[in-house]
Amino acid sequence: MMKILEKNMVKISLLIIAVVGFSVLFLTYNTYGNLEFALSFRGKKFIAFILVGVATTFATITFQTITNNHFLTPSILGFDSLYILIQTLLFFFFGIQVSSVLHHTIPLFLLNVFLMVVLSGFLYFFLLKKGNRELYLLLMVGMILGTLFSSISTFLQVILDPNEYDKLQGKLFASFSNIDISLIGIGFILSCLAIIYLWLSAPTLDVLHLGRDQATSLGVNVRNFQIKLLLVVSLLVALSTALAGPVTFLGFIVVNLTYQWMGTYKHRYLFVAGSLISVLLLVSGQFFVEQVFKWNTTMSVVIEFVGGVYFVGKILHERKRAH
Template identity: 35%
Template sequence: MGLILSLRGTKLAALVVVGAAIGAATALFQTVAQNRLLTPGIVGFDALFVFIQTGLVLTLGGAGFAGLPPLAKFGAEAAILVLAAMGLFGLVLRRDAEDVLRMVLTGVILGVFLRGLSGLAARLLEPSEYAVVQQASVATFGAVDATQLAIASAVLLPTLVAAHLMAARLDVASLGRTTARAVGLEHDRVVRLTLALVALLVAVSTALVGPITFLGLLAASLAHAVCGTYRHAILVPAAALIGAAILVGGQFVFERLLGFQSTLAVIVEFAGGLLFLVLVLRRPAR
């Protein structure tokens, strides 16, 4: 009984931590990108994670991949994701933070490129090894390691606190670069710091459970609708709480109503995909 309660406690904590991280990261990313249709996954986080899994299986084989030390694998994946994100942000925004759109488009192109490489590598795998890649590339909360969760929490919680402390500057940054600079805000520095926080939040949560592309869009959109404010001191915590609530509620649906016949990621991605279509179709043409 104690083991069961411990496993359920670890799963619940993972749902809350990951949901809060992705929700907050998306709210921050949308502020920087000046677009409520975007999520951090669009710049290639998810594609890079899948590419890492595919490359490891191709190099080590299914048995070698399964034999990797979980903690070392988690740390390496998180570090690669953070370094890749900061490399992209630093390369594209090396002069100033005005052309965020160019950064997003570069990330989209890199994501397509990595997905192509992953698809090519997958064709070289045996069917059993391809199944391993498929399983490793889907977000799962059923086997979260308590040590990894503790490390992720130790990284994610201070990052959320830092985002909250930047709330007033983010309010000004959301007005646009020209206006923000006119009132004395160091806009470029705020953008870079915000993107660093986004990279940490998304990289660690993705390394912990895997990619969930549309969760952030759901959480951030609901936070905007519920709060009805631009103030990041309210908006970012709301997105974090809603993200956690979505995952916990989705897990309840997954376990109690669907009888484990699907995965939580499929439920979230389906709902998020529908919301994305609604937002795109409702967006006025320019």
């Protein structure tokens, strides 16, 4: 037991060293003698990396424990499509000028979060009534709603003014460069509340990971616990999506790498290691994209491409192992 604990601490320590190293590189490399300006400009991105990375990690690990499936992420419930629909409706009804003014305001940010959490809460209370079958029904309904939201968004985008459509497209891709610093404070507070709840619930999550029947026999009210967890997951996903936009594959990449790296199902170790890996991938990826390769693209495009390849590769690997 002591050796396992020491081994886990060593792995986490290595991750901390890597995160600190790349963070210093990202914040100070190629400042051209203007360190203060570089820190103010890159510091906003760095804070966004931490908020989005940690929120996504906690949400995805918890969601995969609830569903007992390492291929699923909270985006399957249609959060990305709902976010895109909200932005499309904003441009459709209010136009470029009004929507541009409202886009980075706290009320709109809270509206995005509120709608996502309320919709998901509505689904949870009405679909998670008896057992595990309702969980799969919830996932199917989430996928159907995601398709519905996406179809409505596409229809509205087709009849938008070309200038408004062009402006809208810039809002629909995840961006860590255009985050409004005024949203960081409230996003940090809400994220901390959700993260603290999941951290305190980690021992019960360890029990839930054994399976629904085992958790019930050990005294866990599985249905009520699942609803609470899903609401917290919805809040974290809504916060990260409303802050930076949809990043579908980030959670999938990070969490699966975390399981492989740590080799444990203790949720507190997974939460810490996963958060560090998430921040490391975002910071190092942004550093290489901006400073090393000097690509004229956003970090989200790289994440989606790598995540898609990794997802297909994992499916093929699992299929080969099953045979």
